[in-house]
Amino acid sequence: MKPRRVAIIGAGITKFVRRAQETGKELAWQASKMALDSCGMEFDRIESVTMGTAPDAFDGVHMKGEYLSDGSGGKNKSYMRNFVGGGTGVFAPIHGYFHVASGMFDTCLVVTSEKMSCAYPHPQGAFLTIFDHTTEQALKPTLIWIFALEMNRYMTVNGITKRDIAAVSVQNKNNALDHPAAQVAEKLTVEDVLNSEELVWPVHRLDISPASDGACALVLASEHVARQYTDKPVFIDGAGWNLDTAYWATRDLLYPRYVEKAARIAYDMAGIRNPMKDIDLAEPYDPFNYKMLHHLEGLLLAPRGQAARLFKEGFYARDGGGIPACPSGGALGVGNPIAATGCMKVAELFWQLRGEAGKRQIKGNPRTGVAQAWGDLMQVGTVIVCRNY
Amino acid sequence: MSTDALKGKKLGGMNVKEDLFAKNKILYSMFEPRLEYAWDNGIAINTYLSGLKEGKILASVCTKCKRIMIPVRTFCELCWRPTDDTVEVTDTGTVQTFSIARINFDASRLKPGEKPTIPAVIAIDGASEKMGILHILDEVKQKDLKIGMRVKAVWKPAKERKGDITDIRYFKPIK
Numbered sequence: 001m002k003p004r005r006v007a008i009i010g011a012g013i014t015k016f017v018r019r020a021q022e023t024g025k026e027l028a029w030q031a032s033k034m035a036l037d038s039c040g041m042e043f044d045r046i047e048s049v050t051m052g053t054a055p056d057a058f059d060g061v062h063m064k065g066e067y068l069s070d071g072s073g074g075k076n077k078s079y080m081r082n083f084v085g086g087g088t089g090v091f092a093p094i095h096g097y098f099h100v101a102s103g104m105f106d107t108c109l110v111v112t113s114e115k116m117s118c119a120y121p122h123p124q125g126a127f128l129t130i131f132d133h134t135t136e137q138a139l140k141p142t143l144i145w146i147f148a149l150e151m152n153r154y155m156t157v158n159g160i161t162k163r164d165i166a167a168v169s170v171q172n173k174n175n176a177l178d179h180p181a182a183q184v185a186e187k188l189t190v191e192d193v194l195n196s197e198e199l200v201w202p203v204h205r206l207d208i209s210p211a212s213d214g215a216c217a218l219v220l221a222s223e224h225v226a227r228q229y230t231d232k233p234v235f236i237d238g239a240g241w242n243l244d245t246a247y248w249a250t251r252d253l254l255y256p257r258y259v260e261k262a263a264r265i266a267y268d269m270a271g272i273r274n275p276m277k278d279i280d281l282a283e284p285y286d287p288f289n290y291k292m293l294h295h296l297e298g299l300l301l302a303p304r305g306q307a308a309r310l311f312k313e314g315f316y317a318r319d320g321g322g323i324p325a326c327p328s329g330g331a332l333g334v335g336n337p338i339a340a341t342g343c344m345k346v347a348e349l350f351w352q353l354r355g356e357a358g359k360r361q362i363k364g365n366p367r368t369g370v371a372q373a374w375g376d377l378m379q380v381g382t383v384i385v386c387r388n389y
Numbered sequence: 390m391s392t393d394a395l396k397g398k399k400l401g402g403m404n405v406k407e408d409l410f411a412k413n414k415i416l417y418s419m420f421e422p423r424l425e426y427a428w429d430n431g432i433a434i435n436t437y438l439s440g441l442k443e444g445k446i447l448a449s450v451c452t453k454c455k456r457i458m459i460p461v462r463t464f465c466e467l468c469w470r471p472t473d474d475t476v477e478v479t480d481t482g483t484v485q486t487f488s489i490a491r492i493n494f495d496a497s498r499l500k501p502g503e504k505p506t507i508p509a510v511i512a513i514d515g516a517s518e519k520m521g522i523l524h525i526l527d528e529v530k531q532k533d534l535k536i537g538m539r540v541k542a543v544w545k546p547a548k549e550r551k552g553d554i555t556d557i558r559y560f561k562p563i564k
Contacts, residue, residue: 011394015402019410022401030401038394060420120419125495133428134438135460136523138554140494145508146523148488153510156486156536180395181402200508201489214402245466249510249521250458253486351394358393 007233010039010219016335025071052092086375089342114337176329183335238385240265259298259381280366283345342373478515
């Protein structure tokens with residue numbers, strides 16, 4: 001059976017902030033309502049709802065999917081939460097895609113909401129229990145430890161410098177100046193990044209995205225329904241995901257194979273043979289600046305080990321002639337309310353491919369975009385390809 | 390000229406400044422969970438930890454993919470079949486990568502004068518290539534740290550070992 005075509009027809013977002021006065025439910029409601037209003041769809045037309053949200057430990061609310069359901073419009077509907085750690089934000093639209101592509105539903109509201117500020121004073125402590133309880137937790141690891149380990153290996157083996165990597169923070173935070181939802185948009189220099197507080201060498205404060213609260217939502221519809229609502233549907237033409245081993249220390253952190261495998265599934269579906277030629281813009285996940293480069297390689301948008309060089313040449317700049325990466329400003333600039341971040345990246349493809357990204361709009365009427373998120377214990381890749389027609 | 394889907398939209402997400410929050414100018418409630426868990430180590434890790442107690446690093450062998458894997462496992466996650474044997478590997482290895490941590494697990498900062506922790510992924514000799522574990526390095530100057538350096542485990546004295554990953558206190562460079 002051939003899957004049905006699925007379109008994104010509406011998108012909504014809240015501001016990303018360090019501590020929102022709204023609850024996670026209220027944020028979910030605001031983004032969802034805005035998404036429906038953006039395409040003029042009545043709530044009654046929504047047949048299914050998929051909710052993406054990251055660890056319950058952030059909120060201290062167990063079964064957070066249930067807690068967030070009424071804000072997400074889940075009442076009396078086929079509602080389900082999905083969760084693949086930091087990869088959730090792009091997995092949620094993929095999950096919504098199944099709902100509609102399968103023929104089970106004509107419409108699906110995709111909602112992502114995150115309230116990281118509840119973990120007080122800082123959500124980092126809530127990450128301790130993601131590590132193996134016997135062989136790793138006893139060493140008191142933090143997530144930043146392991147990203148620093150990965151960054152060091154990526155940097156050292158490929159012969160690139162902290163300066164090369166710092167430039168990614170500068171570009172993304174600068175792009176975010178044009179995003180109305182942005183939390184940490186700033187004009188910075190590479191020196192500012194290099195001179196910011198060293199947390200876990202080689203990672204400094206400005207190499208990392210912030211902890212954030214925020215929500216983002218999309219309206220998905222089958223093609224015949226989509227055409228009733230808009231002349232500019234953006235189709236989900238490819239979706240893929242892949243998980244590597246949770247024995248993370250036993251694989252080479254140099255290259256994200258799981259991202260490549262996820263991308264290959266999505267590209268095959270979308271008929272993309274030469275990603276560097278066929279893709280017009282990318283929203284790779286950038287919770288750390290080196291991750292944007294690492295992920296661009298996994299997405300086959302740079303030869304292995306060459307993303308930093310291409311970045312330096314301006315290949316990923318928003319107004320360059322290459323493949324703009326994170327024109328939204330990404331997690332580094334807009335903010336990183338985990339699940340909502342990935343969804344924000346898919347919303348950015350939606351706006352860019354419709355020519356509705358305002359000052360962030362890339363040139364040349366982009367036709368094909370890819371968004372990606374990453375998470376769990378550094379081992380999951382989720383990838384989506386969108387196209388306008 | 391492109392339009393802007395977000396132009397003129399009033400977005401939700403009202404930022405609350407930390408001082409307003411801390412001074413209780415907005416209402417909130419606090420909860421400090423007291424959760425206690427007893428995690429069974431399982432069959433494989435029990436074997437692994439029993440090895441550590443005796444000052445040995447144990448590994449599992451899969452005769453299908455030919456991997457020698459640490460930590461010990463009852464099944465090979467690649468071949469999806471039972472492992473065939475448990476063998477002792479050495480307590481030396483090669484640093485695959487390292488970092489220098491100036492923060493604690495909850496993102497709090499080290500106190501002045503407190504020594505940074507040096508986490509590392511160490512590929513253990515005798516196990517398959519790049520088969521590493523997370524541990525920490527010590528007795529090393531920061532300027533001497535490098536990927537590829539050879540290290541050896543520093544064990545707790547036998548009577549202090551209790552079958553825990555911290556029975557290895559840290560790894561230090563092989564001179």
